[in-house]
Amino acid sequence: MNNLQAAAPLKFLLKTFVCQLVAVSFVIIGWHFVPAIPFIIIGACVVSYSMAVLFSLSKPWRVVNLLIPLSGAITLFLDAPSWIFLIVAIALFLIYAPAFVTRVPYYPTPRPAYDLILAELPTDRPFVFLDIGCGFGDLLSFLSKRRPYGRFVGIEIGVLPWLIGWMRTKTGRYKNLRIHFKNMWKAPLDEYDFVYTFLSPAPMVPLWHKAQAEMQPGSLFISNTFQAPAAAERDVPIDDRRSSRLFMYRMSGRVRVPETLYEELERKSLGRPDGDRSHESLSSDPRSSEGSRGVSTEHCTKGQGSD
Numbered sequence: 162m163n164n165l166q167a168a169a170p171l172k173f174l175l176k177t178f179v180c181q182l183v184a185v186s187f188v189i190i191g192w193h194f195v196p197a198i199p200f201i202i203i204g205a206c207v208v209s210y211s212m213a214v215l216f217s218l219s220k221p222w223r224v225v226n227l228l229i230p231l232s233g234a235i236t237l238f239l240d241a242p243s244w245i246f247l248i249v250a251i252a253l254f255l256i257y258a259p260a261f262v263t264r265v266p267y268y269p270t271p272r273p274a275y276d277l278i279l280a281e282l283p284t285d286r287p288f289v290f291l292d293i294g295c296g297f298g299d300l301l302s303f304l305s306k307r308r309p310y311g312r313f314v315g316i317e318i319g320v321l322p323w324l325i326g327w328m329r330t331k332t333g334r335y336k337n338l339r340i341h342f343k344n345m346w347k348a349p350l351d352e353y354d355f356v357y358t359f360l361s362p363a364p365m366v367p368l369w370h371k372a373q374a375e376m377q378p379g380s381l382f383i384s385n386t387f388q389a390p391a392a393a394e395r396d397v398p399i400d401d402r403r404s405s406r407l408f409m410y411r412m413s414g415r416v417r418v419p420e421t422l423y424e425e426l427e428r429k430s431l432g433r434p435d436g437d438r439s440h441e442s443l444s445s446d447p448r449s450s451e452g453s454r455g456v457s458t459e460h461c462t463k464g465q466g467s468d
């Protein structure tokens with residue numbers, strides 16, 4: 162993994178900046194030729210959105226790009242209070258601040274991947290699924306509704322995504338879903354039959370070591386887009402604009418974590434895997450964890466899809 166690869170996920174912030182730069186250029190040049198406010202506002206939104214499409218930004222980010230010129234215009238012409246900008250800035254900070262340390266910004270799993278992940282999960286047996294860096298919990302809520310025998314756990318280090326995801330679990334609509342504010346390096350992986358990640362190239366090597374050391378034989382490690390440093394059992398193409406893939410790794414047994422991994426993580430201020438098993442119990446779920454390991458490991462070992 163080189164530095165260029167590691168910086169790749171931050172590219173979307175740069176692309177957003179370029180989208181807005183082009184929109185501002187449009188405003189300056191457009192005003193010169195057609196000094197009509199509605200034309201300029203609509204034009205800036207269209208230009209910004211089109212640039213986001215051109216850069217293949219995800220749909221939510223296209224909408225964000227469309228809204229930036231609009232909110233600028235509203236503030237300017239409707240004399241909107243400046244605290245709106247402050248709130249937006251704080252919200253963006255609470256979503257993206259950890260990325261400066263983790264080098265993993267938030268962006269959602271593309272929708273076409275949802276069904277591919279769902280197809281890996283058993284329909285008739287208990288299992289436990291972890292989304293490392295679950296964002297707002299969109300994928301987890303989709304999966305948990307469709308696999309009632311499964312228990313779904315998300316961990317997230319971004320304050321706002323975690324808070325919104327956590328609040329979702331409190332609505333009572335998701336009985337088999339829990340979302341925790343937790344650093345992935347502090348989360349043991351030994352109780353999960355499926356571990357899903359969509360991160361960036363930056364943590365993949367140490368994360369793979371951690372998965373090898375902690376995940377049970379037969380369990381499945383699924384990485385969206387970013388490969389682990391090992392041959393995948395399968396890779397499944399995702400029908401999205403980036404032609405990304407899901408890389409599936411069947412875990413073969415626990416491998417000792419090299420001490421250099423801990424040193425590397427500490428050097429990067431990412432924390433040290435500590436075998437902490439304190440995350441909240443899911444025992445309130447009527448389908449308790451009892452037996453889930455045996456059943457779903459059998460499922461995993463046989464490598465059967467259930468759908």
Ligand SMILES: C[S@@+](CC[C@H](N)C(=O)[O-])C[C@H]1O[C@@H](n2cnc3c(N)ncnc32)[C@H](O)[C@@H]1O
Nearest residue numbers: 263265267268269270294295296318319344345
């Ligand atoms: C690309 S997003 C994936 C979002 C989500 N999995 C989904 O499918 O929509 C990666 C997420 O991982 C989170 N993250 C990055 N490093 C983390 C860490 N060390 N522990 C927990 N979450 C982390 C980020 O805050 C971000 O929300």
